[in-house]
Amino acid sequence: AQTVTQSQPEMSVQEAETVTLSCTYDTSENNYYLFWYKQPPSRQMILVIRQEAYKQQNATENRFSVNFQKAAKSFSLKISDSQLGDTAMYFCAITGTASKLTFGTGTRLQVTL
Amino acid sequence: SAVISQKPSRDICQRGTSLTIQCQVDSQVTMMFWYRQQPGQSLTLIATANQGSEATYESGFVIDKFPISRPNLTFSTLTVSNMSPEDSSIYLCSVEPLTVGSYEQYFGPGTRLTVT
Numbered sequence: 001a002q003t004v005t006q007s008q009p010e011m012s013v014q015e016a017e018t019v020t021l022s023c024t025y026d027t028s029e030n031n032y033y034l035f036w037y038k039q040p041p042s043r044q045m046i047l048v049i050r051q052e053a054y055k056q057q058n059a060t061e062n063r064f065s066v067n068f069q070k071a072a073k074s075f076s077l078k079i080s081d082s083q084l085g086d087t088a089m090y091f092c093a094i095t096g097t098a099s100k101l102t103f104g105t106g107t108r109l110q111v112t113l
Numbered sequence: 114s115a116v117i118s119q120k121p122s123r124d125i126c127q128r129g130t131s132l133t134i135q136c137q138v139d140s141q142v143t144m145m146f147w148y149r150q151q152p153g154q155s156l157t158l159i160a161t162a163n164q165g166s167e168a169t170y171e172s173g174f175v176i177d178k179f180p181i182s183r184p185n186l187t188f189s190t191l192t193v194s195n196m197s198p199e200d201s202s203i204y205l206c207s208v209e210p211l212t213v214g215s216y217e218q219y220f221g222p223g224t225r226l227t228v229t
Contacts, residue, residue, distance in 0.1 A: 033216045043203060045156075045220035047114075091155060095216050099144050099209055100171075103155045 002027045002094050006104035013082045014112055020067075021077045021107045023092035032096045034068070036077045039106075040088040048090070051075065079109075087111045115140050115208050117221035125227045126196055133192045134224045136206035141186035144209035146218065147179070151202045159204075162189040196228045 003026045013019035025034065036048040051059045051068050059066050063083075067076045079086055092104040116139040126132050136145065145162040160168040160181055168181035183189040193200055203225050207218040 035217070037220075043223045043225070045205065045207075045223075047217060047219065050217060095218075097216075099146075099216055099218070100158055100161070101146075101148075101156070101207075101218055102158075105155050 002029075002032075002096065002102040004092050004094055004102055004104035006092055006107050008107045009105070010108045010110070012110045012112060013079075015082055015084060017082055018078060018080045019082055019109065021079075021090050021092075021109065023075045023077070023104060025073050025075060025092070025094050027073075027094060027096065029096035032094055034066075034075045035093045035095070035101070036064070036066070037091045037093060037103075038086075038088045039091065040085075045091075049077070082111045084111050084113075115142060115210055115219050117206065117208060117219060119206060119221040119224050121224060122222065123225040123227075125229060128197050128228055130196055131192055131194045132196065132226060133190050134204055134206075134226075136189045136191070136221055138187045138208050140210070142208040142210050143186075144218075145183060145189045146207045146209075147181060147189070147191045148205045148207065148220075149202045150205060150223070156205065159191070162191075162206075193226065196226075198228045201226060201228045 005024045032053045034051045038046045049061045063080045089106045091106045093101045095101045118137045120135045147159040148156040150156045159174045160170040162183040180192045203223045205223045207220045
């Protein structure tokens with residue numbers, strides 16, 4: 001079984017600042033993949049970034065980067081230079097080789113002027 | 114990635130009726146999935162739609178309530194049967210492209226269902 005915990009229901013950040021969203025997980029699998037998805041008010045789920053558990057190097061996609069701590073089972077998302085368009089729900093998710101995504105409860109991020 | 118469309122985008126239905134949601138992908142994919150997102154909640158996997166065979170359902174979801182078809186590698190349907198107000202949710206399909214080992218899933222825009 002896999003579980004994902006997001007302990008921050010809501011966060012706020014000013015435009016151009018940096019924010020970090022937390023995520024912890026648990027899994028019994030050795031091979032797994034971690035993801036951050038963004039869901040703006042339009043409700044479209046958008047894949048932001050992914051991390052393979054076997055890779056030590058943290059994934060980076062433009063302004064988005066992760067801090068993957070495998071031993072601590074932690075997978076946080078850092079958003080740099082926050083933009084108004086980053087306002088959304090952010091879901092952390094995990095999947096193993098069965099390709100079944102398990103999601104956390106989400107963090108609502110509000111970017112303000 | 115893949116371009117995924119869902120029909121309808123939203124619907125309001127009466128209790129006791131059924132609604133079929135369609136999911137179309139612009140390219141062949143190996144895996145297709147159906148998720149439910151209840152109001153203000155996270156996503157929960159309903160089932161994996163298998164091409165040419167019965168869907169694989171997660172605990173708490175049954176075929177009689179959520180029959181699924183997948184006639185080919187680009188199309189799937191989910192039916193919500195004998196609806197009750199508790200079925201009011203967003204239903205999303207997702208796909209895992211043919212890229213070996215990617216495990217990335219891409220989502221359709223969702224179908225917002227309201228049952229009265």
